[in-house]
Every structure is written in C-alpha cells, then in structure tokens.
Amino acid sequence: MCFIIHMTLASLTVMIISLTVYGDQTPCPTNGWFGPDCQYQCHCAESGICDKDNGSCSSGCHQDWFGPACQYARMGFTVLGNFSSGWLTDNKDRTCNRENLRSVTVTLDTPIPLTWLRVVVSDAVHLNTVKISYWNKSSTSRECPESYTAEITKFTADFSCLTDYPVTSLTLSDHGVNYLCSLIISAGLFITYTGGILAL
Ligand SMILES: *[C@@H]1O[C@H](CO)[C@@H](O)[C@H](O)[C@H]1NC(C)=O
Ligand SMILES: *[C@@H]1O[C@H](CO)[C@@H](O)[C@H](O)[C@H]1NC(C)=O
Ligand SMILES: *[C@@H]1O[C@H](CO)[C@@H](O)[C@H](O)[C@H]1NC(C)=O
Numbered sequence: 001m002c003f004i005i006h007m008t009l010a011s012l013t014v015m016i017i018s019l020t021v022y023g024d025q026t027p028c029p030t031n032g033w034f035g036p037d038c039q040y041q042c043h044c045a046e047s048g049i050c051d052k053d054n055g056s057c058s059s060g061c062h063q064d065w066f067g068p069a070c071q072y073a074r075m076g077f078t079v080l081g082n083f084s085s086g087w088l089t090d091n092k093d094r095t096c097n098r099e100n101l102r103s104v105t106v107t108l109d110t111p112i113p114l115t116w117l118r119v120v121v122s123d124a125v126h127l128n129t130v131k132i133s134y135w136n137k138s139s140t141s142r143e144c145p146e147s148y149t150a151e152i153t154k155f156t157a158d159f160s161c162l163t164d165y166p167v168t169s170l171t172l173s174d175h176g177v178n179y180l181c182s183l184i185i186s187a188g189l190f191i192t193y194t195g196g197i198l199a200l
Contacts, residue, residue: 038052039194042055043061045061046059072186073189087181093182104180121181122180126178128157155181
C-alpha cells in the first residue's frame with residue numbers, strides 16, 4: 001500500500017514533468033490555472049503567482065493544500081490541551097515545539113480514513129523518533145508503522161498509515177515531539193481541472 005501512495009506521488013511528478021515538456025510558453029490568461037491548456041487549478045497562498053507549467057506557487061501553497069503543485073488536500077485538525085499550539089498550526093516549518101511537550105493530541109475536524117501524514121522536525125536526528133497512534137470514538141488506540149516511508153528533506157518525512165475506517169484523533173509521542181514543527185494529515189490528491197475533479 002505504501003507503494004501505491006508513492007506511485008501516486010510519482011505519477012504527479014510525471015504529470016508535472018510532462019506538462020513542463022509539452023507546455024507552450026504563453027502564460028495562462030488567468031493566474032490560478034496551469035498546464036498545457038491551463039486546465040488545472042492552482043492552490044496558491046493569497047496573491048501568489050502560479051507557475052504556468054508546473055503549478056508551483058511563488059508564495060507557497062494555500063493553507064488547505066500542500067505538495068509540489070499544491071494538489072494534495074490537507075485535513076484540518078484541532079490541537080487538544082492547554083498550551084499555545086500556534087507553532088503546530090501556523091503552516092510554518094520554522095516555528096517548532098519550544099515547550100518541552102512530550103506528546104501532542106489532535107482531533108480531526110472531519111473524521112477520515114488515514115492515508116499518510118507528513119511530519120517536520122527541527123533536528124534531523126529525530127525525524128524517525130516520532131510515534132503516531134490513532135483511534136476513533138469507539139476503539140482503543142492503534143499505532144502507525146514506526147518508520148517513515150519517504151524522506152522528503154533532512155527534516156521532513158512522510159509516514160504511511162492506512163486505516164479502512166474513519167479516524168477521529170491522533171497522538172504524536174516519543175522524543176521527536178520535542179523537535180516537532182509541523183504536522184500535515186493528507187486528505188488525498190484532488191486535481192481540479194476544467195472538466196471536473198480527479199480524486200486519486
Ligand atoms: C516549477 O517551475 C519553476 C520555474 O521553471 C521552477 O523554479 C520550480 O522549481 C518548478 N517546481 C517544481 C515543483 O517542479
Ligand atoms: C491554562 O494554562 C494557563 C497558564 O499555565 C493557566 O493560567 C490557565 O488557567 C489554564 N487554563 C485552563 C482552562 O486550564
Ligand atoms: C472504530 O475502529 C474500529 C477498529 O479499531 C473499527 O472496527 C470500527 O469500525 C471503527 N468505528 C467507526 C465508527 O469507524
């Protein structure tokens with residue numbers, strides 16, 4: 001199953017490369033679309049310029065999206081506990097846990113079956129020392145596989161964690177949490193094109 005997820009990432013990359021190769025040079029008439037016939041919708045942060053060929057954004061992705069062309073939806077979540085959690089929810093990888101927290105629990109704004117999660121830490125040594133467990137309202141907690149499935153940068157890794165039922169809450173624990181900066185819960189790949197939405 002990890003394979004399928006990373007095939008999806010790979011096919012997005014292939015799609016972007018082929019767009020780059022076959023795209024013509026004229027800009028799209030409206031900022032906000034990309035691709036050979038300007039048929040794919042961009043998801044840039046406010047006032048960002050969308051690259052006409054590959055969809056990447058000058059200002060980074062809109063907060064609800066992530067990935068190379070901002071085509072992966074991110075699941076919204078609420079951080080539980082009495083501490084200032086802005087560093088986890090501000091969409092910035094350089095603001096991190098400075099409160100010596102050993103675990104962080106979040107509830108998903110809408111329960112979904114999990115696919116994969118992206119974790120960003122401030123100390124590369126601790127990229128693989130984040131333990132992730134999850135549960136729904138009627139179950140006891142279970143653990144995601146311990147190792148990440150893909151290292152995106154020295155500080156960023158993707159953890160594959162597939163469930164076949166909707167999950168309501170997640171807890172991140174272990175040493176890595178001391179260095180935690182960002183958590184992204186993937187809600188799936190959704191490519192909006194002029195003819196509809198392609199959900200992969
Ligand atoms: C998209 O194209 C721009 C301009 O050629 C380039 O700077 C950027 O790295 C590309 N992004 C991706 C994700 O390929
Ligand atoms: C949250 O923590 C602050 C400071 O530690 C404290 O003053 C406040 O009463 C706490 N609030 C709740 C609801 O526990
Ligand atoms: C809750 O999780 C259990 C497995 O731990 C699963 O069998 C059950 O179907 C789930 N319930 C809902 C409502 O998703």
